[in-house]
Amino acid sequence: MTGVAIEQMLELWCVELRQVKAHLQSLFAHPSIAASAAAFLDGVLGPERRKTGWMRAEAAGDPGPWRQQAVLGRSHWDANALRDMVRDYALETLASPGAVLVLDETGFLKQGQHSCGVGRQYTGSAGKITSCQIGVFAAYVSDRGCAFIDRQLYLPKDWINDAIRRQAAHVPDSLRFVTQPEIAAQMIARALAAGVPFDWVAADTIYGVGAIEMQLRRAGKGYVLGAHATDQFSS
Structure with missing residues (x-):
């Protein structure tokens, strides 16, 4: 332009x-x-x-x-359909075989107790444990630009186990507790199922080595994943 x-x-x-x-x-x-x-x-x-x-x-x-x-709040529409629509819209311009899928989480600071998923938890946004919501995101990065293509709110165990709180926040009964790495793995699976073209996945130590590494190896994808000093590796 x-x-x-x-x-x-x-x-x-x-x-x-x-x-x-x-x-x-x-x-x-x-x-x-x-x-x-x-x-x-x-x-x-x-x-x-x-x-x-x-x-x-x-x-x-x-x-x-x-x-x-x-x-x-009150209207009925499919948020996941919107997610897929955003992903397809972004790929129309950014798609590239050598692209990178970047996985990371961020915190949204909250003072109240009623926002879905809010609780005292660590967030890099504040650099400490504080009252916040945590969202896990997937960004698509290529030589043509970058855009978010997936997102999911993390629900702590105390939310999942509190039926009254879940009902007040309209959390579906079918939703079970999943860790942030499990959320990331679901995002990778959705990207693969949708035929999103990418060669690599990058993520920090929260996602580390383990299930995500195995998932990417089986899919034939490269990866750069953060690791803790205590993590074990096999050649």
Whole structure:
């Protein structure tokens, strides 16, 4: 895009964003919910530093945050279908046989106790044990750029074992406890099943050697995985 005027670049972005919003409409049963989802997307991409419900509503011209909250809470739509849609959209531009799948987790600091998965746990975001949510993410990195293509919220055991808390947060009864490495392994399996082209996987010591290493060896994929000093290796 070298040499393109700023006005042209902005118009290209606007056209692409409109196409993305139109594509997302298939996820929602009613046009009004799709419109609220589009307004939510505008708010997330907007200039406000804090993305509260009221600030997003004000940016959309709504009298309150209820329409956008409905998208996140009361409306029924398939979040995993959106995940796959985002992955396919990213690969249209970024796909490359020599790409790298990068796995890592991050923490979202939380003061309250009601957000799904919140608890006192270690997060690199704060560099300590604190009240937060933990999400595991997969990023696709090639010589054409990078983008997130998968995500999953980590639920600690005390959440999984607390039926009242699960019900209040609308956590499905079928969900069982899985560790962060197990979540990462599921992401690798989804990428392989979807035919995502990549040669390598990179991850830190949480994912280390073990089941993920064996999974990648069987799939014929290279890997760079962090290891602890106490980990055992066999040649």
